[in-house]
Structures are given as C-alpha cells and as structure tokens.
Amino acid sequence: MTTCSSIIRAFTDPAGTITLDETARHRRRMAMVSDNGISFLLDLPEARHIRHGDGLLLDDGRVIKVVAEAEELLEIRARDRLHLIELAWHIGNRHLAAQIEPERVLIRRDHVIEAMLEGLGATVAPVVEIFEPVGGAYSGHAHGHEHHHHHD
Incomplete structure (x- = not known):
C-alpha cells in the first residue's frame, strides 16, 4: 500500500485532496482514501495536527492536499x-x-x-x-499529556 510518512507545506499540482474535520486531522497512523479515490496509509513518526492546506507526501512522490471540513x-x-x-x-x-x-x-x-x-x-x-484549535502545551509529544509514575 502507498504510504505517507511526512507532511509538507510547499507543493504544487497535488494528485488529489482529502477533506477531514479537525478530529480526523489529528492522527499518527490510519488508512485513508483521498476525495478522488487514492488509498494510502498515513504513517507518521508521531501524532500531530494536520492543518488545512498541508500536503501529505506519498512514498511514490504524489501529494494529497488536506482540506479542512467546516x-x-x-x-x-x-x-x-x-x-x-x-x-x-x-x-x-x-x-x-x-x-x-x-x-x-x-x-x-x-x-x-x-x-x-x-x-x-x-x-x-x-x-x-473550519476549526483550527490552538495546540496544547503537550502538542509536540506523541502521546499528549504524559505522566510517569513509579510503582513499588
């Protein structure tokens, strides 16, 4: 299956678009299908918020443009x-x-x-x-708000 492992900001001539609400734009790994039927696996190193206008760079060089759903x-x-x-x-x-x-x-x-x-x-x-909420204090972490507890 075609894979996307990076998000880019600068691109031209996308192969398609994918329309996602805010919740669906905060992902790490998920099977996706573009609006024009291109199937791919989103497989990012960590969960992140994908913004309106971002490009999902597929491993075959194509780019899918992200369109935020109202x-x-x-x-x-x-x-x-x-x-x-x-x-x-x-x-x-x-x-x-x-x-x-x-x-x-x-x-x-x-x-x-x-x-x-x-x-x-x-x-x-x-x-x-379109909803583009502020990233939280932990938005750079793969698992969001993390706590480390020591158990004896």
Missing part, C-alpha cells in the same frame, strides 16, 4: 479584550479545544458550555467554519 462551532465574543481573556480562561479550565483569535474564540458546540459562557456575559452564536 464544522458546527460556537463563536464566543466578549465586551472587551480582558473579558475575552477571562472567557478563554474558563474554556481552558474545562480542557476544551479552542481556536483563539484577537476578537473571538471558537469551540465545538456544547449547550452546557454555551449556557455557562452566556452566564459569564459572553455573546455566543452558532457558526459553521
């Missing part, structure tokens, strides 16, 4: 920048994936979190957009 999200806006920072803190305190921008924060739709944010004075609106 998702149902919540757009959170605040009274001012300090309020937005406070709202982002509450979102982060609940370990939610968030796309943080200068004037708004985007999160996955969740009616409980929506009610909490409105209670904190946020303006919350449903939107359908």
Whole structure:
C-alpha cells in the first residue's frame, strides 16, 4: 500500500485532496482514501495536527492536499479584550479545544458550555467554519499529556 510518512507545506499540482474535520486531522497512523479515490496509509513518526492546506507526501512522490471540513462551532465574543481573556480562561479550565483569535474564540458546540459562557456575559452564536484549535502545551509529544509514575 502507498504510504505517507511526512507532511509538507510547499507543493504544487497535488494528485488529489482529502477533506477531514479537525478530529480526523489529528492522527499518527490510519488508512485513508483521498476525495478522488487514492488509498494510502498515513504513517507518521508521531501524532500531530494536520492543518488545512498541508500536503501529505506519498512514498511514490504524489501529494494529497488536506482540506479542512467546516464544522458546527460556537463563536464566543466578549465586551472587551480582558473579558475575552477571562472567557478563554474558563474554556481552558474545562480542557476544551479552542481556536483563539484577537476578537473571538471558537469551540465545538456544547449547550452546557454555551449556557455557562452566556452566564459569564459572553455573546455566543452558532457558526459553521473550519476549526483550527490552538495546540496544547503537550502538542509536540506523541502521546499528549504524559505522566510517569513509579510503582513499588
């Protein structure tokens, strides 16, 4: 089977595209099929977030362009920048994936979190957009948040 073991940013003339939501764009190893039917095995050295516009370089030299699928999200806006920072803190305190921008924060739709944010004075609106959340403090690690415990 054709394999992809690297992601590239600079490429021209892709052999196809693959449309993936945010969850499907955070992978290490997975059988995939491009939008035009090219089958390949994604086999990266470690799990990573694949971004909209990235190229999946196949071992035969072809490139599959990643297209981020629009998702149902919540757009959170605040009274001012300090309020937005406070709202982002509450979102982060609940370990939610968030796309943080200068004037708004985007999160996955969740009616409980929506009610909490409105209670904190946020303006919350449903939107359908590409979701590119901020990588966490552990996003460079293959296994995310790791703990090492010594057991006697």
